[in-house]
Amino acid sequence: MVKELIEDKKESFENAVLHFADETAKIRTGRAHPGLVENLMVDYYGTKTPLRQIASINIPEARQILIQPWDKGSLILIEAAIRESDLGLNPGNDGMALRITLPSLTEETRKDFVKALNQRAEEARIVVRTVREDIWKDIQEREKAGDISEDDKFSGKDELQKVVDEHNQRIEVLRKKKEEEILTV
Numbered sequence: 541m542v543k544e545l546i547e548d549k550k551e552s553f554e555n556a557v558l559h560f561a562d563e564t565a566k567i568r569t570g571r572a573h574p575g576l577v578e579n580l581m582v583d584y585y586g587t588k589t590p591l592r593q594i595a596s597i598n599i600p601e602a603r604q605i606l607i608q609p610w611d612k613g614s615l616i617l618i619e620a621a622i623r624e625s626d627l628g629l630n631p632g633n634d635g636m637a638l639r640i641t642l643p644s645l646t647e648e649t650r651k652d653f654v655k656a657l658n659q660r661a662e663e664a665r666i667v668v669r670t671v672r673e674d675i676w677k678d679i680q681e682r683e684k685a686g687d688i689s690e691d692d693k694f695s696g697k698d699e700l701q702k703v704v705d706e707h708n709q710r711i712e713v714l715r716k717k718k719e720e721e722i723l724t725v
Contacts (some may be wrong), residue, residue: 541682541687541688541691541692541700542679542682542688542693542695542696542700543696543699544680545675545678545682545696546675546696546699546700546703549675550703550715551630552667552671552674553668553671553703553704554665554690554707556664556667556668556671556707557664557707557710557711557714559664559667559716560660560661560663560664560711560714560715561714562579563660563664564597564629564657564660564714564715564718566579566658567571567656567660567722568642568645568653568722569645569653569718569720569721569722569724570603570628570642570644570645570721570722570724571602571603571642572599572601572602572604572605572642573599574592574597574598574599575639576605576627576629577591577597577605577622577627577629578590578591578592578597579592580617580621580622580625580627581621582594582614582617582618582621583617583620583621584617585616591607591618591621592608594609594611594614594618595607595608595609595610595614595618596608596610601646603641604639604640604641604642605640605642606637606638606639606642607631607637607638607639608636608637608650609637612620612635612636615633615635615636615637615638616633616714618631618638619631619633619638622638629642645722650686650722650723653722654719654722654723657715657718657719657722661711661712661714661715663684664711665672665708665711667709668704668707668711669704671696672700672701672704675700676697676700679693679696679697679700687699
């Protein structure tokens, strides 16, 4: 009974880790990568559409992103979306494609990116804790209702904590890896 409760919510734990991984991809390091812009939402003829669905995104050089829309009419829309985003990027428009040259990161900028990374990691850990609390409440309610014994309740709590620790560890591994990328000059 307790294992089923944990299994039912395991996807929520996984989603917290996957969301954190997606968020870390958006944090800039010294090198260009498509993850910086591919999920950027563009107002494409009245519909919010991810950039990767309306353009090809290439990395011709280590610090440059090349965005080539399939519909040349959307070039201005994509440029506007990039400028309005919180990425701090300035695309160059040559009429056929957008080129974004990433400026070198200063020490201060790197520290700011690490702060943002740590904040997102904490948000992911909060989601994991919230899911844990929901499961723990369910376990306690089942014990009060007489569906499970007190021993099952405490063994379930231990098992739940193992799952939480595992997901928090995965978040920490992702955070450390990204921090290392950010701080590497």
